[in-house]
Amino acid sequence: MGPVTYRRLMARFETAEAAIEALPEIARTGGRQAPPSVPSRREAAQEVERVQALGGRMVFAGDADYPPLLALLPDPPPALSILGDMAALRGRGVGVVGARNASANGQRMAEALATDLAAQELVVVSGLARGIDAAAHRGALHVGLTVAAVAGGLDQPYPPEHAGLQAEIAARGAVITEAPFGTAPQSRHFPRRNRLIAGLSLGLVVVEAAPRSGSLITARLAQEANREIFAVPGSPLDQRCRGTNDLIRQGAHLTESAEDVLANLPDDPRRLGLARAPLFAREHGQGFGDDIPLWDDPADTEIDIGAAQTNIMGLLSPSPTDLDDLVRRSGLPAAAVSAALMHLELALRVEFMPGNRVCRV
């Protein structure tokens, strides 16, 4: 179950127990015969124990020590597994990300930026990947705190040659993931890792990025969460700079040094403003926390939920579709689309994607 549906279920049923009890009926309305499998209490406890055995801990949405910048997201990850110093997740985070096949100069730039940012008490957040990510973590480790957001389980460092780096980061900062213990990272896990990087950061610096690369997706997620975007310019002759140059063209802060970042970061995370809710917020012109109905029980309304589902499934494809666009094309009220998608997600027929999009499974 994705974080959007999680948030909606909790808003509707208030306790996890009540939500779990209601699931089979909701899934059935969504067109699924067998109820979705919910881990047992014992399985959940086992997950917590495994993380603890590794020296880590699990943190849940609503917990007092849930990372505050992540909590500002409209759909905060429900469960996090964390190794290391929880304090690192309460600091003023700055993401530093970029190409895996980075140039030597790009890596030097990322390392110097990270060192200078960490020296100013900022927490450098990155994704443990080869190239820019590793350079950023290493630059920060010398002088301050760094956080690695990873795609797989805490016991599955990736890439394997960064196992030592992950251990260093856990010892002097923190490693964080949404993935359950034992998850070997696959490409489909990276969008969530990218969302963690964006969500843990007041601003995101992209050092080298080719067009259509993962770092640009992270930048879009950060922008959607109202975080500041920074990009280091580079020669147009190098493909790895085309993405960052394009970010600057679109309004990212042109970044040559840590000063350029510091001058444009909000002092107080609350100044970020609330991110817009991922569902229908643009239409209503409201942010998360305003009184957009989080849940519309079909029984409470005039909506024919079955017809809405058929309508929506006809519009969706395996490529992600923008939710606003879906509402417009469906001709249905936003509340009807919202309710229908909820049932469809629990029936495993659709999947919510980062960036306010949904696709057919």
Add this chain to the structure above:
Amino acid sequence: MGPVTYRRLMARFETAEAAIEALPEIARTGGRQAPPSVPSRREAAQEVERVQALGGRMVFAGDADYPPLLALLPDPPPALSILGDMAALRGRGVGVVGARNASANGQRMAEALATDLAAQELVVVSGLARGIDAAAHRGALHVGLTVAAVAGGLDQPYPPEHAGLQAEIAARGAVITEAPFGTAPQSRHFPRRNRLIAGLSLGLVVVEAAPRSGSLITARLAQEANREIFAVPGSPLDQRCRGTNDLIRQGAHLTESAEDVLANLPDDPRRLGLARAPLFAREHGQGFGDDIPLWDDPADTEIDIGAAQTNIMGLLSPSPTDLDDLVRRSGLPAAAVSAALMHLELALRVEFMPGNRVCRV
């Protein structure tokens, strides 16, 4: 005599003969005993003949074939010496300038940009210098027209190793200067050369430029003339990219290819809008051609021209001073400062500089 004073004298006296006749009296009011030396009719004719002997010609402000983009300047150069094809000076010019000590990649970029721009019927304008300038001329020569604006006389190619390049440009485009025949270029001649590049261009592309370099002065002159500014981004680790990155930060179009330039050039030079007049236009909120008095004869007004001159000379130094600032600090009406400066210039006691500035001689 500078172009500002030339324009004012012509506006006041209508014919060159009347202006020349009035000069001794004006200069005397400015505090100079001997009248300024005016070239004789014979000397002027000799200058024209020398340029013609080299295969070139002289063109004067107001002539039918005076370069139309230069004519849009608030203070068009009164006299130009030109070698080559006059048609090149009537085309849609684009300046391509940058560092003399350019990187190999910077030169490659300039050459490729110039080739692509020339292939689109644009005339590539540059300054014949080493590095970016030469690469831009060479890139354009393959496929279209290019114009070299130079600091010295037409018979004094500079740098000397570009004598062959200047000859090629004269054969397939044009070479243009404000300097009299025989002038060996010195550093004080380059601001006028830079103003020619800016004035002959609808837009100016800066490829590599260190902070406080001459290319940035050209960019400022182009901006003051309402021309579009383009800059190629580069690594912050290279000093030669700091100036261009800074231009982008200030609003220049980030430029990776000729398409970025073409997309942001006005189709019609008249869309440039009139450049603001170099004297006092900001204060009046008016452009050149509006009814700002071009000349205030002290006899016509209540102004004590002698006191104004003393006041102004006390405020000036050999470093250029902004004219608006001078008016503010003098406490005098703009018209009084304008009249006093005119007399002082003709007395060779002050000099007007590009960029709306004046200095003590």
